Amino acid sequence: MSAPLRRVAERTPPGRDRHIDLLRAVAIVLVVLGHWLAVVVTYRGRIGGDTVLAFVPWARPLTWLFQVMPVFFLVGGFAGAASLGSYRRRGGDAIGWFLCRTDRLIRPTTAFLLALGGAALIALLLGADPATVGMGVWLACLPLWFLIAYVTVVLLTPVLLALHRRAGLAVPAVFAVAVAFGDAARLLGGPGVIGAANYLLAWAAVYQLGIAWREGALSAGPRVAVPMIVGGLGALVLLTVPGPYPVSMVTDPGARLQNTSPPTLALLALAVAQTGVALLLHERGGRMLRRTRPWTVVVAANSVIMTVFLWHMTAVVIAVLALYVTGLLPQPPPGSAAWLLLRVPWLAFLTATLAVLVAVFARFERRGGPRPASGPGRAGTSTFAATMAGAGLVVAGLLGTALTGAEGLSAQRLPVHFAVFFAVYFAGAALLWAARSWHRRVTS
Secondary structure, three states, X not given: OOHHHHXXXXXXXXXXXXXXXXXXXXXXXXXXXXXXXXXXXXEOOOXXXXXXXXXXXXXXXXXXXXXXXXXXXXXXXXXXXXXXHHHHHOOOOHHHHHHHHHHHHHHHHHHHHHHHHHHHHHHHHOOOOHHXXXXXXXXXXXXXXXXXXXXXXXXXXXXXXXXXHHHOOHHHHHHHHHHHHHHHHHHOOOOHHHHHOHHHHHHHHHHHHHHHHHXXXXXXXXXXXXXXXXXXXXXXXXXXXXXXXXXXXXXXXXXXXXXXXXXXXXXXXXXXXXXXXXXXXXXXHHXXXXXXHHHHHHHHHHHOHXXXXXXXXXXXXXXXXXXXXXXXXXXXXXXXXXXXXXXXXXXXXXHHXXXXXXXXXXXXXXXXXXXXXXXXXXXXXXXXXXXXXXXXXXXXXXXXXXXXXXXXXXXXXXXXXXXXXXXXXXXXXXXXXXXXXXXXXXXX
């Protein structure tokens, strides 16, 4: 482990909850590994793809272990409430906090989209098949779905924190009821827009559990954790086995209803159980991380966590071109014994590729831009307007980019689609950068 990272680890404030950082690091490993194991790529003169669940139905219950996106939002709510409270105690305002909080999200994402857009444009200019380019972009952009919801709940953190202090655990309960109504609308063939609201409501509910944990409404230890684990798993079994929800917690091509698009009540049940596990292991995790070596490992993982998350599906695209298009890796039937054995070199190649990508692009995550100080100044009207507009444009641009490829865009439409939504995202990122600079001048 490098000396600079060790020094950073040794300078950790005594009040920091290290278990939260451990949960974030473990979650990113499971997400990356889950995506890499779930994707099935074929090449028969043209690149195709599917999910492993289409060929290995017995793997559906395993998704309960690898679907750990709720942990990200749980940890995000805890860390968001902690950092917002600290920022305000130093005299800062909510706009300044949001601009600081999103800086480390926007910088690596901007670098990612610039590199991806440039590579896709070059491929199209060189005569690559637009459908293949579209699928590659779609695969690479899968992580952006998480970022769309996460940026939104971070923006809403001051409101969500205020709601918690007024109503406590009733807030995530109300969100869960709203999610159930959205599910019912989908199951009964009602307006799709009602179900689409679950993209925000479900993740806000999990984020709110993190706020409740930080604020003391959920205490670590078996007294709260065990009922949450038992209740969450019990509800999950009832909702999926005899109930209307699929067992799989990721996209299942054979299911009428999906648990992630948008998130469902079943996914919230899994989130409750995962929250219980996080609470149960809190003391043990904190005790382990008081030792320098394991804590330094966690610090190192968290220092590149956005880079790893953003680029891990790009590693899959590179692996497809390097291993399948060239014929280096055989293509036995998915789910067969030979296919399962070939997952070993597949994972090894992906790990090495991602390591190179992280080595190249992690600098954008670690390098800070203009950050508002938590001084006595307050955001003016122009800073507030730029922040709100910037956040909205960033979310809209990410949404449009994430849809690229999945729509089967034609050769004529694909470059236009790129140009429009990349321009929307970069306009939003530029506005947020400007707002950070303006707010910095006010508080410096």
